[in-house]
Amino acid sequence: MISVENLSKRYLVGHRDERTGQHSYTALRDVIGREMRNVARKTIDVVRGRQVVQGDTVEEFWALKDVSFEVQQGEVLGIIGRNGAGKSTLLKVLSRITEPTAGRITLRGRVASLLEVGTGFHPELTGRENVYLNGAILGMGRAEIRRKFDEIVAFAEVERFLDTPVKRYSSGMYVRLAFAVAAHLEPEILIIDEVLAVGDSEFQKKCLGKMGEVSRDGRTVLFVSHNMETVIKLCGRGVLLGSGQVVEIGDASAVVAGYLRGNYSGATEISLNDKPRPFGLPTRIRLSGANVVAPQLDWVFPFGQSLSFDIWIDSTILIGNAELGIGLFSTKGYEIASWTNACSGDQCVVRPGVNAFRVDYEDLMLLPGQYSIGVGIRSGQGRDLEDYVPDAILFEVTASARSAEINGRTFGGALVPRARLSPLTEVQPTTAYADLGR
Amino acid sequence: MPDVIIIEAGLQERNYWRDLWRYRELFYVLAWRDLAVRYKQTVIGAAWALIRPVLTMVVFTVIFGHIAKLPSDGSAPYPLMVFAGMLPWTFFSTSLSEASGSLIGNANLIGKVYFPRLIVPTATVVVAFADFLITFSILAAMMVWYRFAPGWQILLLPAFVLLAFIASIGPGLWITALNVKYRDFRYVIPFVVQFGLYVSPVGFSSHIVPQQWRLLYSLNPMVGVIDGFRWCILGGQSDLYLPGLAVSLAVAAFFLWFGIRRFRKTEKSFADLI
Numbered sequence: 001m002i003s004v005e006n007l008s009k010r011y012l013v014g015h016r017d018e019r020t021g022q023h024s025y026t027a028l029r030d031v032i033g034r035e036m037r038n039v040a041r042k043t044i045d046v047v048r049g050r051q052v053v054q055g056d057t058v059e060e061f062w063a064l065k066d067v068s069f070e071v072q073q074g075e076v077l078g079i080i081g082r083n084g085a086g087k088s089t090l091l092k093v094l095s096r097i098t099e100p101t102a103g104r105i106t107l108r109g110r111v112a113s114l115l116e117v118g119t120g121f122h123p124e125l126t127g128r129e130n131v132y133l134n135g136a137i138l139g140m141g142r143a144e145i146r147r148k149f150d151e152i153v154a155f156a157e158v159e160r161f162l163d164t165p166v167k168r169y170s171s172g173m174y175v176r177l178a179f180a181v182a183a184h185l186e187p188e189i190l191i192i193d194e195v196l197a198v199g200d201s202e203f204q205k206k207c208l209g210k211m212g213e214v215s216r217d218g219r220t221v222l223f224v225s226h227n228m229e230t231v232i233k234l235c236g237r238g239v240l241l242g243s244g245q246v247v248e249i250g251d252a253s254a255v256v257a258g259y260l261r262g263n264y265s266g267a268t269e270i271s272l273n274d275k276p277r278p279f280g281l282p283t284r285i286r287l288s289g290a291n292v293v294a295p296q297l298d299w300v301f302p303f304g305q306s307l308s309f310d311i312w313i314d315s316t317i318l319i320g321n322a323e324l325g326i327g328l329f330s331t332k333g334y335e336i337a338s339w340t341n342a343c344s345g346d347q348c349v350v351r352p353g354v355n356a357f358r359v360d361y362e363d364l365m366l367l368p369g370q371y372s373i374g375v376g377i378r379s380g381q382g383r384d385l386e387d388y389v390p391d392a393i394l395f396e397v398t399a400s401a402r403s404a405e406i407n408g409r410t411f412g413g414a415l416v417p418r419a420r421l422s423p424l425t426e427v428q429p430t431t432a433y434a435d436l437g438r
Numbered sequence: 439m440p441d442v443i444i445i446e447a448g449l450q451e452r453n454y455w456r457d458l459w460r461y462r463e464l465f466y467v468l469a470w471r472d473l474a475v476r477y478k479q480t481v482i483g484a485a486w487a488l489i490r491p492v493l494t495m496v497v498f499t500v501i502f503g504h505i506a507k508l509p510s511d512g513s514a515p516y517p518l519m520v521f522a523g524m525l526p527w528t529f530f531s532t533s534l535s536e537a538s539g540s541l542i543g544n545a546n547l548i549g550k551v552y553f554p555r556l557i558v559p560t561a562t563v564v565v566a567f568a569d570f571l572i573t574f575s576i577l578a579a580m581m582v583w584y585r586f587a588p589g590w591q592i593l594l595l596p597a598f599v600l601l602a603f604i605a606s607i608g609p610g611l612w613i614t615a616l617n618v619k620y621r622d623f624r625y626v627i628p629f630v631v632q633f634g635l636y637v638s639p640v641g642f643s644s645h646i647v648p649q650q651w652r653l654l655y656s657l658n659p660m661v662g663v664i665d666g667f668r669w670c671i672l673g674g675q676s677d678l679y680l681p682g683l684a685v686s687l688a689v690a691a692f693f694l695w696f697g698i699r700r701f702r703k704t705e706k707s708f709a710d711l712i
Contacts, residue, residue, distance in 0.1 A: 011710070046620070051619070051707070051710075092709065093445065095551075096443070096552045097548075097550065097551070097552055097709045098706070098707075098709040099447060099448075099706035099707065100445065100446070100447050101447055102447055103446070103447070104444065104446045105443075105444070105445040106443070106444050106445075107442070107443040107444075108441075108443075109441065110441065111443070113550075113551065113552065115550045115551075119546065119547060119550045119551050120546070120551070122471060124474075124475045124479070125471070125474060125475065129474065132467070133467060133471055136463055136464055137464065137467070137551055138551065139553070141463060142463055165478070
């Protein structure tokens with residue numbers, strides 16, 4: 001079990017003086033003055049035993065600030081956050097590779113860290129030799145490695161090339177072998193940093209399977225990843241780091257949702273007035289705005305949640321049989337599905353002034369990804385185009401517990417249709433099944 | 439009973455020595471790695487370990503023995519005396535040079551995996567020891583050639599090997615720790631080793647040093663080690679200056695203590711600076 005209390009880590013960052021670079025008439029006097037100040041500062045640092053930083057000015061950078069959390073035994077904790085949030089630094093401190101500036105960590109149990117695949121692999125040594133080398137570096141005894149050697153090689157699928165120097169391996173083989181060694185570690189606490197993002201999809205499935213095994217064995221796992229689906233699938237709880245601080249801790253799905261939400265700041269209200277119109281500016285009816293429907297806070301929809309939004313229309317005239325068309329496109333421009341109110345038989349009456357309509361997609365299971373919506377409005381039973389705004393709305397569908405359930409990442413296409421499966425008992429199948437398994 | 443590890447700023451690892459024992463196999467593995475890599479894809483690779491000391495011995499014998507006509511110890515052949523001095527010196531200089539750069543050379547490990555960092559420079563000394571054993575076999579061959587039988591003193595050789603080990607690991611640890619922070623030392627070490635080769639009694643016997651300077655001369659820990667080696671190998675032909683040996687031993691022990699202390703103090707910041 002792990003206990004982290006007020007952990008902080010500070011780095012010193014040097015900066016070169018920008019100003020002197022801009023003046024083309026830098027006096028020699030200024031250059032000498034600056035360099036002497038640097039030498040004086042560095043000498044004082046050496047005497048005081050402090051770190052020597054290259055540059056003219058030195059700034060403090062807190063990679064971690066007052067981070068606190070607890071992990072119970074057997075728990076799998078996911079650590080997520082943007083690049084630069086402090087995830088890798090946190091893992092480094094937990095792995096005792098670097099020392100904290102302040103705070104305290106208590107670890108109960110043997111710790112093994114996997115911060116990089118193939119740590120210590122030497123290109124001149126053969127696969128066999130590197131397994132022993134890497135295993136020893138990661139903390140496995142020789143007897144242990146010997147015992148698990150066949151398992152490791154079978155997992156990596158490199159039996160044929162065991163006695164070839166690793167420098168001749170393809171990148172896929174290299175990574176498989178490296179991960180295979182690490183996957184057979186048996187510590188009480190396992191710390192993993194984004195190393196599952198390697199290899200082809202077959203291998204990734206294997207890795208995920210192995211990770212699942214590890215957590216079922218009752219080991220405590222700390223897992224950093226950018227793949228939200230993997231995080232939801234493997235982790236019970238999650239920690240969201242931002243700028244070195246803990247932003248949120250809690251259930252993995254909730255924390256992931258919070259993270260994905262946070263990537264989209266601010267306004268949900270979209271003004272369509274200034275958007276480009278390829279077919280000319282509208283004269284009578286204008287599509288003026290769009291917004292999400294409460295309780296939705298932004299244009300990010302978790303997979304499986306229904307898609308709804310409001311469209312506002314400014315009009316100078318009355319149209320009784322207007323047709324509002326919504327086109328759904330992938331960001332590459334492929335048209336996925338288009339619809340107008342004529343399809344559902346709903347009336348669209350546009351009156352002079354400001355009009356508001358709500359569009360509700362029922363059961364539209366778009367796969368995680370980014371999409372755009374084009375909106376158009378026609379009058380005269382669909383003959384006259386009044387206004388059309390392509391790319392009016394950009395929105396995103398994200399991973400959710402539901403998509404993790406169905407392994408959404410393995411699906412192609414854009415959406416998941418509604419279909420059912422039921423067994424038939426009355427009809428006898430005619431094709432023989434005897435050749436199955438031959 | 440599960441181990442409890444507490445990590446705090448400035449806290450000296452209570453588990454350090456236990457961790458060193460637990461990771462003891464890593465000493466062997468890292469040394470084995472360096473040796474295995476050395477001779478991969480080489481043709482005469484292993485032979486180089488033999489050619490180098492033999493050639494140096496020939497050169498020294500010609501320069502110091504024949505041209506400068508410096509006296510040998512007792513009635514021992516000059517080449518044998520030179521070689522007996524070269525044996526520990528090569529061990530020391532290789533250890534020091536390799537250990538000084540070992541942390542930086544293994545930067546990828548230091549930044550990504552935890553293990554007691556003391557293992558890295560120590561493993562390089564183990565590699566130097568492997569070379570030592572090869573060179574020792576050449577010495578044995580030479581003794582057969584000169585029909586020079588060693589006395590009972592040869593049984594004490596392991597003690598002097600240990601002294602050579604101590605004399606090299608102490609400064610090695612200190613320099614490698616300094617090297618991580620201030621890369622200047624990368625340029626200092628080759629010079630110190632070159633200089634030491636002529637200052638230490640490798641090419642000549644320490645008996646030619648005037649008596650009143652011998653004690654001061656023994657501040658160089660390798661003086662004691664080389665004298666000891668010569669005494670062991672050449673039997674009674676070379677006497678051992680005991681006060682000098684004591685001084686050398688004290689200096690080596692001091693550097694060992696100092697080196698380990700400095701290393702442990704700065705160890706925590708290696709990953710940040712490397």
